[in-house]
Amino acid sequence: MGDATPDQLIEGLARVCSRAGLSPPTGLTRLTGGATMESWRFADGDGTFVLRRAPSLAFMEGRPYGHDVEAAVIEAARARGVTAPEVVAVLGPEDAIGSGFVMRALPGTPNPKEILEFEEPVALLKQAARDLARIHSIRPGDLPDAVPVMDYRAAIADLRQQFEEAGGDRPIIALGLKWMEDNCPDPCEPVLIHGDYRMGNLLAEAPGRLTGVLDWELAHFGDPHEDLAFGCMAVWRFHRYDRPALGLGSPEDYFAAYEAEAGVSVDRDRFRYWLIHRTVWWAMGCLKCAKVWRDGSDRMLERVVISRRTSEQELDLLMLLEEDAPDEERAREMFPVHKIPQRSLGEASDRELLIAVNELIEAIKNEVSGHNRFQLAVARNALGMTIRHFETGAFAGDWVLAQDILTGKRSLDTPEMVATLRHRALSKLSADVPKYPALAYARKKWTGEK
Structure with a gap:
């Protein structure tokens, strides 16, 4: 959760909502995906909102501008008729939950x-x-x-x-x-x-x-x-x-x-x-x-x-x-791609250890939910990459x-x-x-x- 604990995130988000004229947030849930920023969905009475937030303040260092400017860009696009979300509040230092902004959730799927x-x-x-x-x-x-x-x-x-x-x-x-x-x-x-x-x-x-x-x-x-x-x-x-x-x-x-x-x-x-x-x-x-x-x-x-x-x-x-x-050169025949055989008759090889861990993650994945389940899928992906590199020598x-x-x-x-x-x-x-x-x-x- 970056620079904030779960309780700090909820408390800080409540301060943001109050400043924007919204009720205290309920049902705060981390959304999966997002290659750089975190996204959190929450409710406010009959409305639904999304908190877009950097994983840490250090992550924002070296960027040309902060979330306040990004929010201004979004609002300018909305004014031109672009189907962009409405930004209702930008996080400030007094909120103590890092850098980001709150926007009104839109219908539809990003999948x-x-x-x-x-x-x-x-x-x-x-x-x-x-x-x-x-x-x-x-x-x-x-x-x-x-x-x-x-x-x-x-x-x-x-x-x-x-x-x-x-x-x-x-x-x-x-x-x-x-x-x-x-x-x-x-x-x-x-x-x-x-x-x-x-x-x-x-x-x-x-x-x-x-x-x-x-x-x-x-x-x-x-x-x-x-x-x-x-x-x-x-x-x-x-x-x-x-x-x-x-x-x-x-x-x-x-x-x-x-x-x-x-x-x-x-x-x-x-x-x-x-x-x-x-x-x-x-x-x-x-x-x-x-x-x-x-x-x-x-x-x-x-x-x-x-x-x-x-x-x-x-x-x-x-x-x-x-x-x-x-x-x-484009017509030249390509070299064949060979796989390196992997055999072990004694102790388990590094490749076999990785396969065993991968199988364990697959067995327990249904016991977790939400973002943790997504992380388990990423872990299996990482292990699969390593196992295949053992097999191909790529x-x-x-x-x-x-x-x-x-x-x-x-x-x-x-x-x-x-x-x-x-x-x-x-x-x-x-x-x-x-x-x-x-x-x-x-x-x-x-x-x-x-």
């Missing part, structure tokens, strides 16, 4: 698994495009000065610095960074960017109605194509890899609805640039989760597990970048190759580079997240295996 099965996905896609265009109608003068304007080159340099601090040894990420440096577009007129506009941060009701746009902590000013591309990344399509736009439909339908509302045309080249940029950005975001766990600012188990999802973005990134490789690190790519000594034109990276990407992701939908697609594309 991508449910939303992507709705009967009218294209209708929902068009509404999402409409809201995104309305967000992009907001300009720098409309919000507090604390909301930054992205400098594209500075953003690339920052990602490269993060890469070096994380070891600088992932060749596919190095390819992405080098490509971005070589293909960075000229700046355009900055508009408000949501920064995390994708399935998982949208609320919806069946058969296909958008009811809310959530999680505004990454809002900044920049190129509208950044938001358009982010929602089309493979990772945010979830199990609907076949529907590239938000997992709901085609890019053509998405762009057409956006263009109709915004009155501008989508530039396909800029869209591709930001698709690659944000894939690198999310790869580094995954790696950074291990850093915040190590330094103690957030010791949630979910952080270290997310760090291993870097391999998802490496596979997606390679499929995007290899379009620029020579035909002969690895992704190669500092020499990564540095050669960054300096231009080697590239996608280098003989066998594509085949080598395909092999490593498949091996690593097969161990980390074997159910990732893009993995089956890549395996079939590169090896013919169904």
Whole structure:
């Protein structure tokens, strides 16, 4: 519960509610999910509210702005007709429960698994495009000065610095960074960017109605194509890899609805640039989760597990970048992926110990509920990753190759580079997240295996 005990959280939230003219909170419940911030649902008479809160005050250090500015961004979006939640109070130091704000709960589900099965996905896609265009109608003068304007080159340099601090040894990420440096577009007129506009941060009701746009902590000013591309990344399509736009439909339908509302045309080249940029950005975001766990600012188990999802973005990134490789390299046969046999006739091996713990967690998971049950699922996921690494011997690190790519000594034109990276990407992701939908697609594309 971060910097507050359960009793302190309830007491502090009561002070917030009193200041906002609400009754004392009842039924405070931690919601699952949320890669960075905590979410708590509670009732106030006949109304339902959500507390959005940082896991610790240390977690907010180094961010460009606090929750008070994020709340102002949300309210500005609501004023433009965006289906954003109403913020009713911002936490202050006197509340003694950290940093965050309280917003009125909206109807609908954020669960991508449910939303992507709705009967009218294209209708929902068009509404999402409409809201995104309305967000992009907001300009720098409309919000507090604390909301930054992205400098594209500075953003690339920052990602490269993060890469070096994380070891600088992932060749596919190095390819992405080098490509971005070589293909960075000229700046355009900055508009408000949501920064995390994708399935998982949208609320919806069946058969296909958008009811809310959530999680505004990454809002900044920049190129509208950044938001358009982010929602089309493979990772945010979830199990609907076949529907590239938000997992709901085609890019053509998405762009057409956006263009109709915004009155501008989508530039396909800029869209591709930001698709690659944000894939690198999310790869580094995954790696950074291990850093915040190590330094103690957030010791949630979910952080270290997310760090291993870097391999998802490496596979997606390679499929995007290899379009620029020579035909002969893309046609080159890939090395076979082998599994390392695991046998032990004496004492239990490390792998077997992990399997035993995994089986125990599976046996007791029905005895717990709420967020603790979610944490048990994350724990099983972590153990599964480790067990599969024992079985495959997969690895992704190669500092020499990564540095050669960054300096231009080697590239996608280098003989066998594509085949080598395909092999490593498949091996690593097969161990980390074997159910990732893009993995089956890549395996079939590169090896013919169904």
